[in-house]
Amino acid sequence: MTPPPRRRRSGASGATPSHSFPRRGEIRRAQAITTYGVGSLIAVDHESFVVSGLDEADRSWRPDESPRIYERRLARLLDVDHFRLPPASDDTSKDGLRVRRFPLMHSCPECNELQHHRDFNPPAGRSVCGTCEVDLVPSRFVVACEAGHLGEFPYWQWVHRSSDRGSTTVGKCGGKLRLRTSGRTSSLRSILVSCTCGRAPEVSMEGSFRRKALKDLGLKCRGHRPWLGTSAADQECGLPLRTLQRGSSSVWQPVLKSALSIPPWSNSREDPLAGHWEKLRKYETREAVEIYLDAVFTEGAWPLSLDEVMTLLAAEREEDPSDGEPATFDHRYRALRNKEYERLRSGNDESEHSRDEQFVCETPLGDQSVLDPLGVTGPMLVKKLREVRALKAFTRLVDAESTTDAKEMPLSDKPLRWLPAMEVRGEGVFLQLDEERLGTWEKTFAVAARVERMRTAHQRVLDQRADDPSRAVPSPATPRMVLLHTLAHVLVTEWSLEAGYPAASLRERLYAADDMAGVLIYTATSDSAGSLGGLVAQGEPDLLGRTVCSAVRRAEWCSSDPLCMETEVSATGTNLAACHACVMLPETSCEHNNILLDRALLVGTPDEPAVGFFQRVLAG
Structure with a gap:
């Protein structure tokens, strides 16, 4: 995994800047889909990061480490052209998944200060308190809404809720937040937050997980998307916020869709036609399809014969919704499963097998x-x-x-043509x-x-x-x-x-x-x-x-x-x-x-x- 760069250096020509990427931990490729995908939180040693979005992945995911995957039936269902394997994150890889530090609120177990990570003045590449020189602790708590937005827990509003109810102006009291643990119990009652301004008493985190705890403070979701970086404008959301522990499974759950490669899409010979099927579907006759293939590929270099292309087009149209049937995602996914069921029942004899099957x-x-x-x-x-x-x-x-x-x-x-x-x-x-x-x-x-x-x-x-x-x-x-x-x-x-x-x-x-x-x-x-x-x-x-x-x-x-x-x-x-x-x-x-x-x-x-x-x- 690769956090955003802290510094830049000139490229080989001196014209194009290149990044110096510190490396933080490693995960398996499968985990980049099921556990630590885009928008999820991942703990590496004593640090916490959010996995970055895919807007920069076209440039950062190297083709040799993140090859393309083709599965036409699933690509059509999800309205993309192809898929990509997440990049490797071992010692031999040139790059990896990009991550951003989140949450930004940290506390020092020595001086008990609770503030933004940069305000501790940590040395470059390290997450330690610049004064105490001990490892900083990322905030255990974050907030999220059901629309998928993610934000920092509003510690300032939580401390000052009795004196400044409904206020959203952070830090106007001029004091500094502090966080300590009493050690009496392992419950939220022992996690105490205070402010040096003296206007509010020291309060515990007990009650912060109530469904309406943040709503009672007058707080609503402002659409934060930290995995997309500072360039992503916040979206007006307004949904209620919920407090979550950073490692909770409710913070991130993947929406996974899958498909089996079944005939006639299961020999990979049709991969060079990925990206052309939507245009090919517009042609009804063999002559029109032949003209298109001649225009796209050089003479004698068709990846498939005309008969094979027509067979694939016919198979794809069989999964189209019938007249009067709604073309919803659920109906199309059900049609995909129906075709798999038919093929599993009928099978394919050994005589039908090709080397690439x-x-x-x-x-x-x-x-x-x-x-x-x-x-x-x-x-x-x-x-x-x-x-x-x-x-x-x-x-x-x-x-x-x-x-x-x-x-x-x-x-x-921004919409991408791959996943x-x-x-x-x-x-x-x-x-x-x-x-x-x-x-x-x-x-x-x-x-x-x-x-x-x-x-x-x-x-x-x-x-x-x-x-x-x-x-x-x-x-x-x-x-x-x-x-x-x-x-x-x-x-x-x-x-x-x-x-x-x-x-x-x-x-x-x-x-x-x-x-x-x-x-x-x-x-x-x-x-x-x-x-x-x-x-x-x-x-x-x-x-x-x-x-x-x-x-x-x-x-x-x-x-x-x-x-x-x-x-x-x-x-x-x-x-x-x-x-x-x-x-x-x-x-x-x-x-x-x-x-x-x-x-x-x-x-x-x-x-x-x-x-x-x-x-x-x-x-x-």
């Missing part, structure tokens, strides 16, 4: 009839797959899964549930009533987080969705125990809709755990049948039972019989943040065993 999905050789008593059907061995995950935006205070576009903060001040992304190459197992048996089960009154309790609770949470409840994101909870979600979790747990895979190295991908009932479990990491080669072997019918039986029987009992199974409601009501001792997974493995889970839908309950889809397995 990135998607290999084959039918297992074993007898699939052994799975019929389990209600499982259509297993497929995904021997080779490629997934591209892109960072679309980020949110603060609001769960990224429940947000709307209005609460998503873009990664740059940061990472690609994962691995393998997986795809399976479906028998539609006839599933249709009968999900219409059972006890099943529908149990899932309706979860859906109602989840919808209530979504409504509370939405500015306008009428525009809240609808809950995806349905009997088949919750069943598939819970089944995926128990399979991941089973394979982590029996096949040697860490649970965090496996990931679920759910296909749950009126016309879909499938789940893909695949390796979700690009390190050695993602290429062990053993996951595909788990998809052979005999072994898969034993795995499903073992996973379901393991889910029958939880170390927290009977409390776990008999619970009427979880913390938010979005889970029923599910806890960290039974079906919950690492967050990197779950598509829905460990909500909408209920193992009773797998195994039943003591009072209502019929609600379990796999009850026959347990009874047999």
